[in-house]
Amino acid sequence: MPNKTFFWFFLPTGLAMILFIGLPIISxxxxxxxxxxxxxxxxxxKCDPFGCTVSIVVDxxxxxxxxxxxxxxxFNGFGTYTDRNHLAVDEIKKFWNETESFGAFVDQVTNLPxxxxxxxxxxxxxFVTPNVLLLGxxxxxxxxxxxxxxxxxxxxxxxxxxxxxxxVGSLVLFWMxxxxxxxxxxxQNLMNDPYLSLKSSKTLTWITxxxxxxxxxxxxxxxxxxxxxxxxxxxxxxxxxxxxxxRFQRIKHIVLPHIYPVxxxxxxxxxMDNFRVFEPIIGFSAEGSAQSLSWLIxxxxxxxxxxxxxxxxATSMMTIIGIAILLAPxxxxxxxxxxxxx
Amino acid sequence: MDYGLDTKSTRxxxxxxxxxxxxxxxxxxxxxxxxxxxFKVRADFFSRSDWWxxxxxxxxxxxxxxxxxxxxxxxxxxxxxxWKASKNTIIVTVFVVSISLFLGTLGAYALSRSTEKYxxxxxxxALIFRAMPHITLVSGYLFPFFELQIWGILPTxxxxxxxxxxxxxxxxxxxxxxxVPKELDESALIDGCSYFQAFRHIIxxxxxxxxxxxxxxxxxxxxxxxxxxxxxxxxENHTMVPKIQSYLGTNQHEGNLxxxxxxxxxxxxxxxxxxxxxxxxxxxxxxxxxxxx
Numbered sequence: 001m002p003n004k005t006f007f008w009f010f011l012p013t014g015l016a017m018i019l020f021i022g023l024p025i026i027s028x029x030x031x032x033x034x035x036x037x038x039x040x041x042x043x044x045x046k047c048d049p050f051g052c053t054v055s056i057v058v059d060x061x062x063x064x065x066x067x068x069x070x071x072x073x074x075f076n077g078f079g080t081y082t083d084r085n086h087l088a089v090d091e092i093k094k095f096w097n098e099t100e101s102f103g104a105f106v107d108q109v110t111n112l113p114x115x116x117x118x119x120x121x122x123x124x125x126x127f128v129t130p131n132v133l134l135l136g137x138x139x140x141x142x143x144x145x146x147x148x149x150x151x152x153x154x155x156x157x158x159x160x161x162x163x164x165x166x167x168v169g170s171l172v173l174f175w176m177x178x179x180x181x182x183x184x185x186x187x188q189n190l191m192n193d194p195y196l197s198l199k200s201s202k203t204l205t206w207i208t209x210x211x212x213x214x215x216x217x218x219x220x221x222x223x224x225x226x227x228x229x230x231x232x233x234x235x236x237x238x239x240x241x242x243x244x245x246x247r248f249q250r251i252k253h254i255v256l257p258h259i260y261p262v263x264x265x266x267x268x269x270x271x272m273d274n275f276r277v278f279e280p281i282i283g284f285s286a287e288g289s290a291q292s293l294s295w296l297i298x299x300x301x302x303x304x305x306x307x308x309x310x311x312x313x314a315t316s317m318m319t320i321i322g323i324a325i326l327l328a329p330x331x332x333x334x335x336x337x338x339x340x341x342x
Numbered sequence: 343m344d345y346g347l348d349t350k351s352t353r354x355x356x357x358x359x360x361x362x363x364x365x366x367x368x369x370x371x372x373x374x375x376x377x378x379x380x381f382k383v384r385a386d387f388f389s390r391s392d393w394w395x396x397x398x399x400x401x402x403x404x405x406x407x408x409x410x411x412x413x414x415x416x417x418x419x420x421x422x423x424x425w426k427a428s429k430n431t432i433i434v435t436v437f438v439v440s441i442s443l444f445l446g447t448l449g450a451y452a453l454s455r456s457t458e459k460y461x462x463x464x465x466x467x468a469l470i471f472r473a474m475p476h477i478t479l480v481s482g483y484l485f486p487f488f489e490l491q492i493w494g495i496l497p498t499x500x501x502x503x504x505x506x507x508x509x510x511x512x513x514x515x516x517x518x519x520x521x522v523p524k525e526l527d528e529s530a531l532i533d534g535c536s537y538f539q540a541f542r543h544i545i546x547x548x549x550x551x552x553x554x555x556x557x558x559x560x561x562x563x564x565x566x567x568x569x570x571x572x573x574x575x576x577x578e579n580h581t582m583v584p585k586i587q588s589y590l591g592t593n594q595h596e597g598n599l600x601x602x603x604x605x606x607x608x609x610x611x612x613x614x615x616x617x618x619x620x621x622x623x624x625x626x627x628x629x630x631x632x633x634x635x
């Protein structure tokens with residue numbers, strides 16, 4: 001296709017992506033170097049018969065004037081990145097010097113908001129992704145073994161958790177495992193502990209959100225694996241059966257190597273999706289004990305008094321860097337393949 | 343798979359059946375339970391004393407005189423203004439699907455027919471854009487949108503959702519267009535068609551399955567979105583998902599939990615119907631990028 005024709009065909013979608021994905025990323029980058037204005041204060045001298053007192057009050061008029069003149073805020077450089085709510089450079093130095101043991105240091109650091117969120121996000125990715133792959137593969141294998149006639153409805157039932165939005169999916173589960181719901185109440189009876197509830201324990205909350213993640217993402221892995229299983233050639237499997245290979249050996253040596261590219265694809269996609277975990281935290285109202293990077297940004301943006309654009313943007317930039325690190329191996333590999341192909 | 347030679351032992355078959363039934367229970371029961379509970383009163387579905395009330399409808403009988411009640415639905419749809427939210431959802435979904443299909447088919451067609459290097463780089467860039475968490479993009483939008491005074495209205499949200507949706511639509515349609523033989527449009531070009539005419543009269547008619555799949559995914563994205571709609575729309579223009587969240591209540595005000603339950607059922611039911619109807623397309627879409635690549 002000639003370049004000119006290509007240009008006109010691609011213009012609308014390219015423009016949409018540049019304007020609303022490319023530019024916002026740059027805008028986020030710029031915002032992250034600014035912070036909201038401090039309030040302007042003035043000294044007010046109040047005199048009464050007993051003498052004069054000087055008090056400091058907020059000058060609202062002056063403050064809003066500055067806000068209007070420079071809506072982006074004051075320039076802050078990397079100040080937002082290094083403050084207590086983000087990388088917390090000073091605090092970490094302080095902890096390093098003050099704490100006795102390494103364990104105590106780690107304890108202190110993981111209590112800082114950014115690191116707390118980072119650890120939750122990574123834990124979530126680390127536990128959800130492999131389990132999603134495993135469960136999805138097992139479901140695909142086992143559905144592949146049932147009669148073709150009843151597969152349709154079974155597949156429909158299997159993909160339900162995937163097609164609802166994460167907020168609804170997590171709410172539906174939350175209403176069941178809450179202390180007043182069917183599963184929560186029964187667990188309380190079983191354990192004989194009337195105070196046992198999701199909110200009371202950090203570990204329980206994390207486990208619940210991770211189980212939710214597996215429940216929500218497994219159907220996607222299932223669908224892809226199921227489709228890939230349909231393309232596995234029959235002859236090598238028949239040969240393996242004649243040679244006396246067990247079922248497990250057949251899966252390990254024939255089926256898995258065949259669908260290997262698909263496994264990396266699913267792993268990549270679910271890693272990307274898991275890294276932005278956010279809605280389940282709202283659905284499970286787990287803000288207290290589980291915070292993710294995306295949730296931190298959301299929390300800054302819905303701040304009641306003044307929206308913390310700078311803070312949200314700094315967290316966003318670091319999230320984007322995180323995504324870039326996750327994607328780097330794939331991009332490098334594709335680039336190498338592309339270079340050798342040329 | 344029936345391998346012919348492959349004989350399964352009865353034990354394996356039983357085990358397999360039990361596994362599938364267990365999984366289906368885990369996957370579907372929460373939805374069935376919520377549907378059942380939406381016809382009860384709050385004291386039953388979120389019972390403090392005994393969870394069995396949700397089944398025996400103890401309080402529902404006392405409060406309404408029947409086993410089932412549709413109070414939660416009528417209240418959420420009228421008082422809770424869920425009708426407005428669903429109207430907004432319909433507007434957003436219709437526009438997002440049609441615009442993103444229009445842009446996506448044109449762009450993906452060009453990408454699939456280009457032999458230049460930049461086509462590859464555009465696809466890579468789209469992959470990176472696809473990986474961006476939506477909330478980071480929203481934090482980039484908010485400030486400029488406030489300044490331009492286009493925050494809170496439906497058209498802005500529609501355009502943003504279209505753009506966010508483009509990378510995935512491009513990849514999906516690209517892999518579908520690749521399966522249409524090049525000879526088809528080349529012969530049309532020789533006959534004197536322009537590229538656009540070949541696209542419009544030769545390629546589009548054979549592309550319907552792919553377009554339907556891409557449309558379904560745009561629909562699910564627009565319908566299910568929470569991050570963008572919750573932060574870019576004002577209270578008045580909220581779509582269904584942020585509306586459900588507002589029923590949950592916050593620290594400041596008590597929510598109305600039964601409204602949320604009935605709203606969840608009302609929002610999920612059309613989606614399930616749609617997927618039941620188009621199941622084949624959904625699955626072919628999910629696998630299009632994976633199996634071939």
